[in-house]
Amino acid sequence: MTDATVRAAFRTQAEWARRMGAPFTEALQTALGEVIDRSTAVGRRVLDWPGEPIADALVIRLLGGLHALVRSGDLPALAALYPPHPAPDAGTLAARLAEALADADVAARLLPWLDSPPQTNEVGRSAVLMAGLRAVAAAFPLPLRTVELGASGGLNLRLDAYAYDLGGDRFGPADAPLTLAPAWTGPPPPAADVRIAERIGVDIAPLDVARDRDRLLAYVWPDQPARAARLAAAIDAFVADPAPLVKDDAADFVEANVAPQPGVTTVVLHSIAFQYFPAAARARIAAHLDRVGAGATPAAALAWLRYEFDGPDATAASLRLVLWPDGDRLLARAHPHGAKVEWLG
Ligand SMILES: C[S@@+](CC[C@H](N)C(=O)[O-])C[C@H]1O[C@@H](n2cnc3c(N)ncnc32)[C@H](O)[C@@H]1O
Structure with a gap:
């Protein structure tokens, strides 16, 4: 996959989140698609994705991993931008995401989330x-x-x-x-x-x-x-x-x-x-x-x-x-x- 294809997958998922009425998720996906780069292990893994990113739910894998870390209390700086806190501006969100992705401990916990497809069970x-x-x-x-x-x-x-x-x-x-x-x-x-x-x-x-x-x-x-x-x-x-x-x-x-x-x-x-x-x-x-x-x-x-x-x-x-x-x-x-x-x- 080229960088452009992977980044486009983030934009497509962001558009779906917008249409599903999830503006923070939309902002998160938009920002992630812009900040990931090859300077971090997570960025390299995402941008060098061998398969089709939408079909493989690549963005959802990454989002799930980040949310797990936020929910566990181990990413307080990012958690402070997640709901129920007020929506951050795009620049602040992008900066905190970039910091999180650059942290080696965070990367070690995030990378396994990229290994397997999301499994969900939607009771709605x-x-x-x-x-x-x-x-x-x-x-x-x-x-x-x-x-x-x-x-x-x-x-x-x-x-x-x-x-x-x-x-x-x-x-x-x-x-x-x-x-x-x-x-x-x-x-x-x-x-x-x-x-x-x-x-x-x-x-x-x-x-x-x-x-x-x-x-x-x-x-x-x-x-x-x-x-x-x-x-x-x-x-x-x-x-x-x-x-x-x-x-x-x-x-x-x-x-x-x-x-x-x-x-x-x-x-x-x-x-x-x-x-x-x-x-x-x-x-x-x-x-x-x-x-x-x-x-x-x-x-x-x-x-x-x-x-x-x-x-x-x-x-x-x-x-x-x-x-x-x-x-x-x-x-x-x-x-x-x-x-x-x-x-x-
Ligand atoms: C997106 S989930 C759907 C979950 C659930 N039906 C719901 O609505 O929340 C798709 C499920 O299909 C299962 N699956 C994939 N291939 C299968 C197969 N060949 N036979 C049975 N289940 C399969 C996956 O393990 C996964 O749990």
Whole structure:
């Protein structure tokens, strides 16, 4: 990669942060893209990145590492510029970042963050998935058997434990650990009862949310405290009452375990995960579901609920539902963290 390509990746990510309503993250990414240079070990590693920086989430790796150091209290000079402190001017932010990157101890702790892709588990997505499950339950009034692919730490597996306000329709347990209320346009989703009889999550590298708590929180952008609070609450709830999560390849698992079963609707679902599966795995999943879906009936139904990016632009996602024996529909356009939903139904 050339320096220009890597610096452009910082600008692209900054633009996405601006569009996602995260001005401090935007400023941080803009400043980092300008101050990194080959005088520091971190700068050399970033500018000499061998892969594609956007696809490798290079900027997010670096941001996660910095945020972890800030959260740990080990970078007080930089922490003083992070929210909830007032937004710094661009020059001050750039100067403090340059100082931090030039510090050998900081570099030694930051470099490992560049080694592995960010792993996140966004619980705000439960609102969008729950709306989709209501559409499934409205089509076939059966209990659900949910199979989540790319489930990460499993925080969206227990989505029926959370409370919701979806387009004015409020529901969920009175003692829910968190409430999700995305900005909503369009009608509410169908008011169908979602009963999950059985659930399982699959991930090639499942997170242990208790062990990885700090790491997960470090990847939340520093100007999104409500998102961090929601994540912390979901982690605590999962630790107290975990859901089954298996380590497996999504395609291998689907081929071995997914077929319509009498008395339930089997729902294969995933959020911002499919793009991370190898192309061959994606094709195998689609082919398997088509094959077993041909045998589905309203009494042994099959659903495929996909909440995924529309394309390379990481600010727009949509919720699609394929039902066997019923067909394919676009249910919603949604913010990738579930902050906004345009329900099409
Ligand atoms: C961006 S995360 C999505 C996390 C979660 N679905 C959410 O919405 O917060 C993508 C996940 O896909 C998993 N993954 C990647 N390749 C996979 C595969 N072949 N089979 C199963 N999981 C895979 C990763 O380990 C990662 O946890």
